[in-house]
Amino acid sequence: MTRKLPTRLRKVERYDIKGKLHLKTAPKYYVCDTGLPNTILGSDNTDIGQQLENIVYLELLRRGYRVNIGKTRTKEIDFVAVKGKETIYVQVAYLLATPETVKREFGNLEQVKDNYLKYVISMDEVDMSRSGIRHVNMIEWLEK
Numbered sequence: 001m002t003r004k005l006p007t008r009l010r011k012v013e014r015y016d017i018k019g020k021l022h023l024k025t026a027p028k029y030y031v032c033d034t035g036l037p038n039t040i041l042g043s044d045n046t047d048i049g050q051q052l053e054n055i056v057y058l059e060l061l062r063r064g065y066r067v068n069i070g071k072t073r074t075k076e077i078d079f080v081a082v083k084g085k086e087t088i089y090v091q092v093a094y095l096l097a098t099p100e101t102v103k104r105e106f107g108n109l110e111q112v113k114d115n116y117l118k119y120v121i122s123m124d125e126v127d128m129s130r131s132g133i134r135h136v137n138m139i140e141w142l143e144k
Contacts, residue, residue, distance in 0.1 A: 008032035012057070015068035015080050017112055028069050030057045049094040052138060053078060056092045056121055059142060075108040087116040096124050096135075109133050 009029045013022045031054060060067050060081045070077030070089060079090040089112055091105045109118040110131055118133040121141050128135040 010057070010061075013068050014071050014076075017070050017072055017077065017080065017114075022068070025071075030054050032058070049092070052094055052121075052123070053092040055142075056090060056138075060090070070112070072108070072111045075111055077108055077112065089116060089118045091118075091120045093120065093122045096120070096122050096128055102128065106130060106133055 009031060011027045011029055013027050014025050015022055057067060057079065060079060063083070065081035065083045065088075068080045068082075070080040077089050078092050079088075081088050081090060089109055091109055093101060093105050096102045096105065105120045105122075106128075109120065110133070112118065119141075120128070120133060120135045121138050122135070123138050124135070125137055
């Protein structure tokens with residue numbers, strides 16, 4: 001008899017940043033154990049960018065934030081994290097290796113016209129901070 005393992009997924013709602021309300025559009029789901037997709041799908045089906053995003057999500061929860069997916073008029077922000085009166089915006093990328101990736105990750109945050117802290121987290125070791133948006137190495141961010 002095969003035992004069915006429980007699936008541990010976290011549902012994350014989309015949040016309209018300008019309108020300050022939750023959207024009824026499709027939520028995203030994150031796993032509570034980042035090894036679970038490898039077990040189910042096999043190790044060839046890994047997307048390191050998605051795994052890093054999942055790790056950042058779990059770490060934000062561990063740090064006490066309520067986490068949503070941010071939505072501007074035309075862009076998506078990986079995470080809008082709120083703890084008490086503190087709000088931060090976070091974009092996650094594996095590497096900022098091309099000008100297109102840099103433009104996408106920073107550009108999404110540049111569209112948000114408020115004064116909350118904005119972060120791009122990646123595995124890059126060179127600081128690419130710009131326009132008031134902090135670029136942070138993933139390992140350093142996790143060690144804080």
